[in-house]
Amino acid sequence: MEVSVKGLLRRLFGRGAPAPLDPDRSDLVVVAASFEDAEACSAALARATTWVTDAPAVLRHHLRIPAAQVGRVCEIAAQDGYAPEPAEATADELQTLVLRRVQVLDALHCSQERSRMAGLAQRHDGFADGWDALQPSPGE
Numbered sequence: 001m002e003v004s005v006k007g008l009l010r011r012l013f014g015r016g017a018p019a020p021l022d023p024d025r026s027d028l029v030v031v032a033a034s035f036e037d038a039e040a041c042s043a044a045l046a047r048a049t050t051w052v053t054d055a056p057a058v059l060r061h062h063l064r065i066p067a068a069q070v071g072r073v074c075e076i077a078a079q080d081g082y083a084p085e086p087a088e089a090t091a092d093e094l095q096t097l098v099l100r101r102v103q104v105l106d107a108l109h110c111s112q113e114r115s116r117m118a119g120l121a122q123r124h125d126g127f128a129d130g131w132d133a134l135q136p137s138p139g140e
Contacts, residue, residue, distance in 0.1 A: 021056040021102045028134040035130030042107035057105045058134040061117040064094040065126035073124050
C-alpha cells in the first residue's frame with residue numbers, strides 16, 4: 001500500500017509526471033476540427049484519425065470579434081483558462097481571435113466549450129467560426 005501512496009503523491013505533486021503540454025510547441029498538428037455549425041463535436045471527434053483520446057490537447061476556438069471588444073472577450077475567456085493565440089492586428093472591422101487552452105478532450109466538454117465560446121462571441125457582437133484541437137505529431 002505504501003508504494004501506491006508514494007506513486008499517488010508523486011503524481012499529485014508533479015514528480016515523475018510528464019511535463020504539461022506546451023501550446024507553443026512546434027510539433028503540434030491539428031487532430032480534430034469542426035467549422036460547421038450543424039456538426040456535433042462527437043461527430044468531429046469520431047472522424048479524427050490521429051487524436052489520442054486520453055492525452056492533453058490544445059483546444060482552440062476561432063472567433064471574429066469587433067476590435068473594440070477583443071480585450072474584454074480575452075478577459076472573460078481567461079477566467080476559464082483560455083489565452084489568446086498570438087495574432088497580427090488587421091484593419092478589418094472584425095478581428096480574428098483564436099482562444100486556446102490545454103485540456104483532455106472529449107465530446108461533452110468540447111460541446112460545452114463550443115457553446116460557451118459561441119455565446120461569448122455573440123454577446124460581444126462577434127461570431128464563433130469553429131474549433132480545432134492540436135496534439136503532438138504522431139511519432140514525436
